[in-house]
Amino acid sequence: KYTKFSIFYYRMNSLDQETLIHSRTENVPIPPGKENTTATVSYNHRIMPLESISSTGMYYCKVKWNDIQKMGKGVFVLAKGTGYVQNSYGWEILIALTVFLAALSITATALLLWKRKIRCPRRNQPNILRQKVETQPPSANPSPSPPVYD
Numbered sequence: 001k002y003t004k005f006s007i008f009y010y011r012m013n014s015l016d017q018e019t020l021i022h023s024r025t026e027n028v029p030i031p032p033g034k035e036n037t038t039a040t041v042s043y044n045h046r047i048m049p050l051e052s053i054s055s056t057g058m059y060y061c062k063v064k065w066n067d068i069q070k071m072g073k074g075v076f077v078l079a080k081g082t083g084y085v086q087n088s089y090g091w092e093i094l095i096a097l098t099v100f101l102a103a104l105s106i107t108a109t110a111l112l113l114w115k116r117k118i119r120c121p122r123r124n125q126p127n128i129l130r131q132k133v134e135t136q137p138p139s140a141n142p143s144p145s146p147p148v149y150d
Helices: 090-119 126-134
Strands: 004-012 017-025 057-064 068-071 075-077
Touching: none
Parallel strands: none
Antiparallel strands: 004 017, 004 057, 057 068, 057 075
8 A cells, every 4th residue: 555655846935835846656565574564765856957046945855645645844945046156355455465565665765765865964075075175275374174074
């Protein structure tokens, strides 16, 4: 009586509407000596490919004998249109930070060099002063001027 049964695979959408995916009928012979015992038989069914995002929902299987019906617990399937895309901004952030720090370093160096030119006298400035002292006409006081050191 229980060796012939039907298996139904179906999907329940968000409105609790059943959509039949696949069905098949099985006739399992009972081996000698196994009469009046409980047996478990596994059947796999693969749903490939999912048509669209409307394929999202709970998927169930149901087994029917003549007077008995058993339903599985179901599995939830979420179908996405574009698939999983991992966004990684790690390299972009690293490059932007490097460029920012390089620009900041160049600006600070330029400011330091510019301030140095304003505050520090030029190297040849003492020579100019020495030349001015040497080219002045001799005065009434012949004492030599003090030396200028760099």
